[in-house]
Amino acid sequence: xxxxxxxxxxxxxxxxxxxxxxxxxxxxxxxxxxxxxxxxxxxxxxxxxxxxxxxxxxxxxxxxxxxxxxxxxxxxxxxxxxxxxxxxxxxxxxxxxxxxxxxxxxxxxxxxxxxxxxxxxxxxxxxxxxxxxxxxxxxxxxxxxxxxxxxxxxxxxxxxxxxxxxxxxxxxxxxxxxxxxxxxxxxxxxxxxxxxxxxxxxxxxxxxxxxxxxxxxxxxxxxxxxxxxxxxxxxxxxxxxxxxxxxxxxxxxxxxxxxxxxx
Amino acid sequence: xxxxxxxxxxxxxxxxxxxxxxxxxxxxxxxxxxxxxxxxxxxxxxxxxxxxxxxxxxxxxxxxxxxxxxxxxxxxxxxxxxxxxxxxxxxxxxxxxxxxxxxxxxxxxxxxxxxxxxxxxxxxxxxxxxxxxxxxxxxxxxxxxxxxxxxxxxxxxxxxxxxxxxxxxxxxxxxxxxxxxxxxxxxxxxxxxxxxxxxxxxxxxxxxxxxxxxxxxxxxxxxxxxxxxxxxxxxxxxxxxxxxxxxxxxxxxxxxxxxxxxxxxxxxxxxxxxxxxxxxxxxxxxxxxxxxxxxxxxxxxxxxxxxxxxxxxxxxxxxxxxxxx
Numbered sequence: 001x002x003x004x005x006x007x008x009x010x011x012x013x014x015x016x017x018x019x020x021x022x023x024x025x026x027x028x029x030x031x032x033x034x035x036x037x038x039x040x041x042x043x044x045x046x047x048x049x050x051x052x053x054x055x056x057x058x059x060x061x062x063x064x065x066x067x068x069x070x071x072x073x074x075x076x077x078x079x080x081x082x083x084x085x086x087x088x089x090x091x092x093x094x095x096x097x098x099x100x101x102x103x104x105x106x107x108x109x110x111x112x113x114x115x116x117x118x119x120x121x122x123x124x125x126x127x128x129x130x131x132x133x134x135x136x137x138x139x140x141x142x143x144x145x146x147x148x149x150x151x152x153x154x155x156x157x158x159x160x161x162x163x164x165x166x167x168x169x170x171x172x173x174x175x176x177x178x179x180x181x182x183x184x185x186x187x188x189x190x191x192x193x194x195x196x197x198x199x200x201x202x203x204x205x206x207x208x209x210x211x212x213x214x215x216x217x218x219x220x221x222x223x224x225x226x227x228x229x230x231x232x233x234x235x236x237x238x239x240x241x242x243x244x245x246x247x248x249x250x251x252x253x254x255x256x257x258x259x260x261x262x263x
Numbered sequence: 264x265x266x267x268x269x270x271x272x273x274x275x276x277x278x279x280x281x282x283x284x285x286x287x288x289x290x291x292x293x294x295x296x297x298x299x300x301x302x303x304x305x306x307x308x309x310x311x312x313x314x315x316x317x318x319x320x321x322x323x324x325x326x327x328x329x330x331x332x333x334x335x336x337x338x339x340x341x342x343x344x345x346x347x348x349x350x351x352x353x354x355x356x357x358x359x360x361x362x363x364x365x366x367x368x369x370x371x372x373x374x375x376x377x378x379x380x381x382x383x384x385x386x387x388x389x390x391x392x393x394x395x396x397x398x399x400x401x402x403x404x405x406x407x408x409x410x411x412x413x414x415x416x417x418x419x420x421x422x423x424x425x426x427x428x429x430x431x432x433x434x435x436x437x438x439x440x441x442x443x444x445x446x447x448x449x450x451x452x453x454x455x456x457x458x459x460x461x462x463x464x465x466x467x468x469x470x471x472x473x474x475x476x477x478x479x480x481x482x483x484x485x486x487x488x489x490x491x492x493x494x495x496x497x498x499x500x501x502x503x504x505x506x507x508x509x510x511x512x513x514x515x516x517x518x519x520x521x522x523x524x525x526x527x528x529x530x531x532x533x534x535x536x537x538x539x540x541x542x543x544x545x546x547x548x549x550x551x552x553x554x555x556x557x558x559x560x561x562x563x564x565x566x567x568x569x570x571x572x573x574x575x576x577x578x579x580x581x582x583x584x585x586x587x588x
Contacts, residue, residue, distance in 0.1 A: 046478065050449065050484055051483075052480045053480075070485050071488075075486070076486030077486070079484075080484070081485075083480075083481060083484075088477060089342065090343075090476055090478060091531055092473070092530075092532065093532070096532050100473060100474055101485065102471070103474060103485050103486050104469070104486030106470075108471060110305055110470070111469065111534060156485070260330065
């Protein structure tokens, strides 16, 4: 059974189509990387998958049921969304921000319980940022905000987490922290789909990759098999080579530069 | 804070052209509660129960309701510069009252007109915004509010021109500036149920209200239904505003400034923000109204005083330069 499946999905806006004919399936325990150049519609695709904006064609199935037939609380208990790090208008405490992830587990008229608070603190501790819980969300750094939004998604206790460029505003250490955490979540049985601008992340962490370009799928499948230098160079419009390091990691490097070694 | 407010109310009752001591007030109240009459002298009783206490209660109610509505509106519109009038409640109520005065209606009918005018304007704004599709719904709502508010303002001007300049015009002007001078003993009780009904959804949805400030997409992803909640919350806040404005006239600034100050003190979590804003709003309007009735021999309109107090406070808030509110 797939947690999330898209069939022939068209996304965008009524008079402004962004993408078409996207098929993807995500199982529990999988990490899917969504790659694609700027403006190719990664965020729009995510919002369509989450049912936040209406789809233009095709279907989205959550737990094998059409997302349109499910109420928002149900969807939120299956899929959590980590938007790109942003600021809020009002200075909520970090703890309260994470606590908002518990909303789908409580009735419309109820407030979070002690149990919810414990879950929120545990989510912060999991990412090593529990000391931030009393700080104002508006006063912490962009990278910390990103971690807080991830903690909020963890507190949501969903089966699947959709992350929109979770590493974009993080330093190198925090990128590794977040991606290692993603891998642990997948090992624990969660599905994760995340977008990134760094194909190396797909090689290192993803079980599958989905490369978007010109409004539709350019490659999909096992990263090492489908992310060939030819495909990457074409989609990103720059000469790219894929190299295998002695440690076994695959990395993308630009080609055609005057050799670095000679300089 | 609530205890401080009670003390403030007690002090406000003692202040006025007919001097009363705190002890006398407490005596009279105890007697009133005990049901035995006659001990207190009649003049004191009239001053307390027909004039001061109704007026103090009205000030508390109006202040609390306007501050609560302002807190909700600011959260829903995700904008700390929003006041309860953003969707045209007060202007609509002003038009209703002006028409009532023009038609020489009794006070109660004029209040009813004001109430209906306020609710009707917001309902119209909401209907227009729902009919217009394909834009950011909040933006359309605000713009519809501005446009219809301006239209109602023009209608008020028209009514002013038609009004009798010696009798009706001053009444309209005074009403538009807000005042509790005409408070009748029954006013508070006729308005209280509406305020209470409006308050129920705000209390029940206090946690959801926090999510609403994150924007529709995030609130939806977290498992709420922002569109439906927004209708309910706007209706509740509008009901509260329209009902108190019907007895006080247009009182600006309370709904704009009080939520800010409350937020500075207790933070933005609606759970604590709502009661804090209501207590502060009630206290603020009580102080301002006490000044309004004692500062000069004639009544000073509330709208003028709240602006004189509110504008500097607001500018100070802007200048202290906290990027987040």
